[in-house]
Amino acid sequence: MRSDHYHPDLKSIARVLPRSPFNRLTLPTMRRLTRFAPSACEGVEVLTITPSTGARLYRPERECTHGGALLWIHGGGYVIGTAAQDDKLCQRFVRRVGVPVASVDYRLAPKDPFPAALEDCYTALTWLARLPGVDPGRIAIGGASAGGGLAAALALLARDRGEVTPLFQLLVYPMVDDRPSSRPGLESQHYRLWNEKSDRLGWQAYLKGADRQSAVPARRDDLSQLAPAWIGVGTVDPLYGQDVxxxxxxxxAGVSCELDVVEGAFHGFDIIASKTPVAQGFFARQCAALQTAFANGYVFEDGPDRLQ
Known part of the structure; x- marks a missing residue:
C-alpha cells in the first residue's frame, strides 16, 4: 500500500487502520459496545425528551448572551452509536464556540428505519428551540457521517414544516446519498474506517421500505431556501464525491455553502487522529464557521473551495 495517498499527518495511523470494521457479522457486537460505552465527561445533563428521543446537554461556563445553540447528531451509519460517544467532541464545541450543545439520542435502524431517526432529531430541534436562554432563530444543526446526513435531512424537514428555521448546517463528511459513487469491486483500497460496502449496509437498513426520493437528501429535487452550510470531507473518503x-x-439552489476539502484525509480522521495538526485545523474551521454564523449570519463568498 502506498502511503502517499494520505495526508502527511495521517500516513502512520493509516497503515494500521482497517478499511472498515463495520459489516453484517460485526454489527451486533459493535451495537452492544457503543450502547454500553461509558460517558467520557462530567457535567453533562442526560435528558429524556420523549420515550424515543433523548439528549445530552452541555452548557458553557459563561452564559451565552446571543441565544445561540448547536444541535449535534452522532454518526454510526444509521445503525450504531449513541450521543455519549461524542461527549468530548461536544465539550470541545462548547469551549471553542461558547454556546450550549445538545446531542441527540435517536432510534437506530434496522429496528427503527426511516423516518424514526429523523423524527427524533426534529423532536430534539423543537425541544431545543423552547429551552430557556435559546433563541429559536439561532440554532445551528450539525453532525458527522450519518449524523451529517440526518442534519442535512433535518434542514429539509424544518424548511418543509416551517416551525423552526435552523440558522446553519455543519455537515462533517455527511452521508447524503445512498447511490454508490463507483461500480462494485472498484472502490478504493485506501479507504479507512468506512467504505462503500459499509455505506450500502447502513443505507439498506435505514431505508427499508422508504420512498428514497423523499428520504435521501441528495435525491431531493428542491434544495432551495435551506440554511447556509459548511461541508467538510477528505479526498480518501468514500463520501467525497457525493459531498462535493x-x-x-x-x-x-441559491444556498450559501462552504466546501472544505482535506487532501489525503480518510473518513473519521478528525476523531481517530484528533491530536494531529490536520485534524485540529479541520475542527478549528468548523468552530470558525459556527462563530461567524452566530455572530452575524453566514454567507459564502464566491471563490475557490478551501483545500487543505
Missing amino acids: EYAYRLRD
Whole structure:
C-alpha cells in the first residue's frame, strides 16, 4: 500500500487502520459496545425528551448572551452509536464556540428505519428551540457521517414544516446519498474506517421500505431556501464525491455553502487522529464557521473551495 495517498499527518495511523470494521457479522457486537460505552465527561445533563428521543446537554461556563445553540447528531451509519460517544467532541464545541450543545439520542435502524431517526432529531430541534436562554432563530444543526446526513435531512424537514428555521448546517463528511459513487469491486483500497460496502449496509437498513426520493437528501429535487452550510470531507473518503456534488447543488439552489476539502484525509480522521495538526485545523474551521454564523449570519463568498 502506498502511503502517499494520505495526508502527511495521517500516513502512520493509516497503515494500521482497517478499511472498515463495520459489516453484517460485526454489527451486533459493535451495537452492544457503543450502547454500553461509558460517558467520557462530567457535567453533562442526560435528558429524556420523549420515550424515543433523548439528549445530552452541555452548557458553557459563561452564559451565552446571543441565544445561540448547536444541535449535534452522532454518526454510526444509521445503525450504531449513541450521543455519549461524542461527549468530548461536544465539550470541545462548547469551549471553542461558547454556546450550549445538545446531542441527540435517536432510534437506530434496522429496528427503527426511516423516518424514526429523523423524527427524533426534529423532536430534539423543537425541544431545543423552547429551552430557556435559546433563541429559536439561532440554532445551528450539525453532525458527522450519518449524523451529517440526518442534519442535512433535518434542514429539509424544518424548511418543509416551517416551525423552526435552523440558522446553519455543519455537515462533517455527511452521508447524503445512498447511490454508490463507483461500480462494485472498484472502490478504493485506501479507504479507512468506512467504505462503500459499509455505506450500502447502513443505507439498506435505514431505508427499508422508504420512498428514497423523499428520504435521501441528495435525491431531493428542491434544495432551495435551506440554511447556509459548511461541508467538510477528505479526498480518501468514500463520501467525497457525493459531498462535493451536494455542496455544488446547494450553491446552484441559491444556498450559501462552504466546501472544505482535506487532501489525503480518510473518513473519521478528525476523531481517530484528533491530536494531529490536520485534524485540529479541520475542527478549528468548523468552530470558525459556527462563530461567524452566530455572530452575524453566514454567507459564502464566491471563490475557490478551501483545500487543505
